[in-house]
Amino acid sequence: MTSQNVGTNLEKQEIWQKDRDHFVHPWTDFSTFKESGSMVLRQADGVSVQDADGKRYLDGIGGLWCVNIGYGREEIAEAVAEQIRDIPYFSTFGHHTTAPAARLAAKLADLAPGDLNHVFYGCGGSVANDTAVRLIHFYFNQLGKTSKKQIISRIDGYHGSTYMAMSITGVEFDHIGFDIDRQLVHHISCPNPYRRQEGQSLEAFCDEKVQELEEKILELGPDNVAAFFAEPIMGAGGVIVPPEGYHRKTLAVCRKYDVLYVSDEVVTAFGRLGHMFASQDEFGIVPDIITCAKGLTSGYLPLGATIFSDRIYEVISRPQAEGALFTHGFTYSGHPVSCAAGLKNIEIMEREAICDHVKDVGDYFERRLHELEDLQIVGDVRGRKFMMCLENVADKATRKLIDPEAKIGNRIADECQKRGLIVRPLAHMNILSPTLILSRDDVDFVVQTLRDSIEAATESLKVDGYLPR
Structure with missing residues (x-):
C-alpha cells in the first residue's frame, strides 16, 4: 500500500478531512459539501x-x-512509464517535438474525416474549444475578414468551463453567479425532439431549428459571424439527439454564409457511439474543426486536441510579416507522456475492436x-x-x-x-x-x-x- 492510497479507517478519515478542508471540487454543492464531504x-x-x-x-x-x-490497463501504465524514462517533457514552442506527439498527430489526422489533417494539442476539452475560437479569429483576420468574430452555439450545449468555453456553453444553470461574454457569443434553441410542440412532426421541428440558425446569422450579419459550435449529441445539456438531418442541414447553412462549423466531439469521439469520430460516420458531415479530449486517453492522462482542415491550415500557416509568429500555445501542448497514453489507448481500441x-x-x-x-x-x-x-x-x-x-x-x-x-x-x-x-x-x-x-x-x-x- 503506497502512501497515496487509502488503507485504514484512520487514513480514510484523514483523506476525507483534507479533501473537505482544501480541495475545491468542480461543480461543488456547497449546501451539502461541508457536512457530507466526498x-x-x-x-x-x-x-x-x-x-x-x-x-x-x-x-x-x-x-x-x-x-x-476501462480501468486498470497495464499497457497504458507501461507506455506512460516508458515515456517518462525516455523523455518526460520538452517544450514544443519553436521547432522541437517528440515521437509520441508527432505519431499521435498523424494518427488523429488518419482517423479524422475529410481533410482534417492538422492537430493542435491542449490539456482538455475546454482548452480545445478555446483554441478553436482563437484559430478561427486568426484565420479570418489573415483573410482580411476582420469583422467575422461572432460565435453561435445552442441553448443546453456544453463546451467547457474556461471563460471562452463557458461563454459558448448554453447551459444557463452553469452561468449563475459567473460572467460570460454575451457580446461575442449568441445562442439558438436546443434541438430537443422531446420538447417539441404537440403534434409537430420531427421533420418540421428540424427545419424550424435549422431556420433559426440561418435567421440568427442574418440578424448578426454574415460578415460578422465566424463559427457555429455544435456537439453531435449534446452531452451535459441532457443527452439531446437532434432530429435526423439536423447536422447536415446546419452545415449547409454554414457553408452558404462562410461560417466555420466546429463539431465538439469531446464526448462522442473515441468509441462512445461506436466510431472513432461520430461527425461523419454517425451524422454524415465533415466539419471544419473537430475538438476532442476525454476518450482520447480514456482519462488516464489529461489531453485534448483541436483538429482542423487543410483549408484553414493553408491560411494560418502563411507568415503574417517578417519575424511574425503564430503566437498561441501552452506549456503542455503535445506533452509526450499524455501523447504516449493516447497512442496506446487508440492501439488498444483498434486491437480489441x-x-x-x-x-x-x-x-x-x-x-x-x-x-x-x-x-x-x-x-x-x-x-x-x-x-x-x-x-x-x-x-x-x-x-x-x-x-x-x-x-x-x-x-x-x-x-x-x-x-x-x-x-x-x-x-x-x-x-x-x-x-x-x-x-x-x-x-x-x-x-x-x-x-x-x-x-x-x-x-x-x-x-x-x-x-x-
Whole structure:
C-alpha cells in the first residue's frame, strides 16, 4: 500500500478531512459539501471502482464520459512509464517535438474525416474549444475578414468551463453567479425532439431549428459571424439527439454564409457511439474543426486536441510579416507522456475492436433502458449506444416536471449508489456514460438497479408529497 492510497479507517478519515478542508471540487454543492464531504475512492479495475471501505460500484458514468477502455490497463501504465524514462517533457514552442506527439498527430489526422489533417494539442476539452475560437479569429483576420468574430452555439450545449468555453456553453444553470461574454457569443434553441410542440412532426421541428440558425446569422450579419459550435449529441445539456438531418442541414447553412462549423466531439469521439469520430460516420458531415479530449486517453492522462482542415491550415500557416509568429500555445501542448497514453489507448481500441463491441452491446443497452419507460416517472429514454439519459417527469402526458426541490435526479442516483451503481444526476435527469467494455450481464445489472432505484425514489416522492399517492 503506497502512501497515496487509502488503507485504514484512520487514513480514510484523514483523506476525507483534507479533501473537505482544501480541495475545491468542480461543480461543488456547497449546501451539502461541508457536512457530507466526498466519497473517497481507492481502487478501480475493469468497469468498477472501489471506495475506501472496500465497497464496489459499477461505474455507470465512465469517470466523466471518458474512461472508455476501462480501468486498470497495464499497457497504458507501461507506455506512460516508458515515456517518462525516455523523455518526460520538452517544450514544443519553436521547432522541437517528440515521437509520441508527432505519431499521435498523424494518427488523429488518419482517423479524422475529410481533410482534417492538422492537430493542435491542449490539456482538455475546454482548452480545445478555446483554441478553436482563437484559430478561427486568426484565420479570418489573415483573410482580411476582420469583422467575422461572432460565435453561435445552442441553448443546453456544453463546451467547457474556461471563460471562452463557458461563454459558448448554453447551459444557463452553469452561468449563475459567473460572467460570460454575451457580446461575442449568441445562442439558438436546443434541438430537443422531446420538447417539441404537440403534434409537430420531427421533420418540421428540424427545419424550424435549422431556420433559426440561418435567421440568427442574418440578424448578426454574415460578415460578422465566424463559427457555429455544435456537439453531435449534446452531452451535459441532457443527452439531446437532434432530429435526423439536423447536422447536415446546419452545415449547409454554414457553408452558404462562410461560417466555420466546429463539431465538439469531446464526448462522442473515441468509441462512445461506436466510431472513432461520430461527425461523419454517425451524422454524415465533415466539419471544419473537430475538438476532442476525454476518450482520447480514456482519462488516464489529461489531453485534448483541436483538429482542423487543410483549408484553414493553408491560411494560418502563411507568415503574417517578417519575424511574425503564430503566437498561441501552452506549456503542455503535445506533452509526450499524455501523447504516449493516447497512442496506446487508440492501439488498444483498434486491437480489441471496441467500436464494434459498442455497436453490439450499445444497441442492447438502448433496448434494455427503453424498458424503463413503463415506470411512472420515466418520461423519456434517449441517446445512442453508451451515451444515454433518462428524463423524469411528474406527468407523462403533459411532460410536466417534478418540483425541482424534490431533486429527483439526486434521489435516483443515491438509491443506485446504495445498490452498487454510480449514475450521474442532472436536475430531473439521470445520465449514463459507462466504460465501453460493458458486457450484456453488466447492462442487465445496470437496468435492474435503475428499475429498483427509480421505484424506490418514486415512493419517496409520494411520501414527501411531490407525487400523489
